[in-house]
Amino acid sequence: MTPRKRRLLLAGLAVAMMAGEAVWLLKPPPPPPVPDFVIAPTGLVAVLEPDDIAEMPAFDPKAGRWVDGGEVLISPRSRAWLGHAAGAVGPKGRYAYVVARLPHQADAQMLHHALADIAAANVCHAGIFDPGGKLHDGKPEVFLYRIVSTRAPDGRVVACHERFDGLREPETRWLKVPGKSITAAQKRETASSPSR
Known part of the structure; x- marks a missing residue:
């Protein structure tokens, strides 16, 4: 050459x-990977009564469905409550929330499935019950998180849209906000506020 x-x-x-x-x-x-779910802390705490624990929905990973004491639930919404933040007055203080139970061996995939089901039921605030968690006057406390979005099986990001109709109004619960207290007058004012 x-x-x-x-x-x-x-x-x-x-x-x-x-x-x-x-x-x-x-x-x-x-493109960056789509997260399975996005949640945000709310600072709200649900204080559970003994009856709440007895009827708490539990996710059955093998069947891929929710159960309550052996009874199959169509949706976790059937066990959701209408809650008000302690110290917050008016419609903006309202929350649709559910406290659920997951198996001890639950992993991130199971949590994703459970949160996606809760969000699909138009409940955007959820807490996971921990039997060994914090107690308040002998009653379990559960921290609530806002479900911002979940990833659908086809990869789409689905935002959570809260709906208040059909919730258990007679069992409206007051959610604790650390450092705030609530008065009877605030309870009456919030209870008489128009629905969103």
């Missing part, structure tokens, strides 16, 4: 390498 041909070959290789690097640098980055 003559020196001229060698120079042409090396120049061609250099151009090909630069072109390949340019294509790699200009290629758009892959």
Whole structure:
């Protein structure tokens, strides 16, 4: 091979390498992975009564459904409450929430499935019961989280939209906000506030 041909070959290789690097640098980055669910802390605490624990919906991972004492539930919404934040007055202090139980061996995938079912029932505030959790005057406390969105099986991000109709109004619960107290007057005012 003559020196001229060698120079042409090396120049061609250099151009090909630069072109390949340019294509790699200009290629758009892959989209970030879609999280299975997005939740946000609310600072709200649900204080449970003994009856609440007895009728708490539990997720059955093998069957992929919710059960309550052996009874199959159509939706976790059937065990949801209408709650008000302690110290918050007016419609903005209202929350549709459910406290659920997961098996001890629950993993992130099971939690995703459970939260997606709760969000699909138009309940956007949820807590997971921990039998060994904090007690308030001997009653279990459960921290509530807002379900912002969940990932559907087809990869879409589904935002949670809360709905208040059909909830158990007679069993309206008052949710604790740490550092705030609530008066009887606030309870009456919030209870008489128009529904959203």
